[in-house]
Structure formats: structure tokens, C-alpha cells
Amino acid sequence: KNQVEQSPQSLIILEGKNCTLQCNYTVSPFSNLRWYKQDTGRGPVSLTIMTFSENTKSNGRYTATLDADTKQSSLHITASQLSDSASYICVVSVQAAGNKLTFGGGTRVLVKP
């Protein structure tokens, strides 16, 4: 069964600090992996998209890594800001599965001043 597991479920960090979110997946065959940021009451917004041949991608203070061999990904947030408080969702796309996405449960990040 295709699954995407994220950890931790939630975390609290102080403004200015860094943090790393984890994502493990068992999706096969793998097409690409995406990280989304979802503010409360809003739709998810894409942060990064990586295919199996890419092992790192950055978007400002967000850096995603991908290890296709171990089926693990991480999202690193550098110098956190209050506006980074949101849910971060790891999403994996299955090849030739009608373009369906498999969602992780998300990590809720709270940045405190």
C-alpha cells in the first residue's frame, strides 16, 4: 500500500531557529515528491517539487532533500519566521496512477517569538 509518513506531527520552535521535517514514503513506482505549506484555512501552496534524480532543491529559506534509495525526504527551514507557522505536507506522486497524489499527515509548525 502506498503510504507517506511524516514526523514529527508537530513542533514548536523559536523565531530565528532552524528546523527539519521528515518524510518517509513507500510509494511505488515513484514519480515525484512535493512539499506544500498550508496555512490554517487556506489551500496548500507548493514549496518544492523533486523527481527521483534530484536530491536537493531550495526555495528561499526552505530546502528539501530527497534520497530515493532510502525513500526519505526532509524539509529544512532556515532562520524561521513567525509566518512559517503552518502545516507542511509531504506529497508523493505515483507514476501512471491517474495523476493521483499520496499525502502525508503533515507536520504542524508553530514559530514563537
Next chain:
Amino acid sequence: GAVVSQHPSWVICKSGTSVKIECRSLDFQATTMFWYRQFPKQSLMLMATSNEGSKATYEQGVEKDKFLINHASLTLSTLTVTSAHPEDSSFYICSAYGQGGGYGYTFGSGTRLTVV
């Protein structure tokens, strides 16, 4: 970049009435649209997949007669919640995939439905 407009952003309706939610791809043609619902502190749950010009494919457990999906054009899909009940209260989100969208599944901003 690809933009998906979802309307309304929130709606309150009485039990037994129907509510229509619109999802438009503004700058690309969406060959496929997805509808999700999301409960508080949970991830998105896929309800159905619709391809332009054909009937929607519903996920197991989703009542197709209750959640009517229309994808009549490459830029518009609608979800109609019929005979709404309080348990239908949720956050509904659409996502569009298609030409010009690249790899991206672009999400709408969501609709908060409250049935009273």
C-alpha cells in the same frame, strides 16, 4: 505561475439545501481536477477525480449522488453538495492538473462549508 481560483471561500447553509463550489484554473487548461475534503488537524482526503468532458471517478465511501462533480470545460469544475447535513461541514479544496501546469498540482484556496 499557475493559479487556481476557488469560490466561495466560505459558505453557511441550512440543512437540506444544496451548495455549489467552483474551481477555476485561471492561466492554464486543467485536464484533471481533484476534489478533497479536510477535517481539522487532518490531511487532505481525496473525494473524486474529474477529467474534462467525462464522468468523475469517486473514491470509495464517497457518495456520488451527494457530491455532484461537473468538469464541463478545461478551466472550470464544480462540486455541488446536495441535501447538505451538518456532518458535511468541512473544508473542501480543489486541485487542478494540466497543460501549462507543469509538474504542479495547483490547489485552490479552499471553501469552508458550515451546515446549520
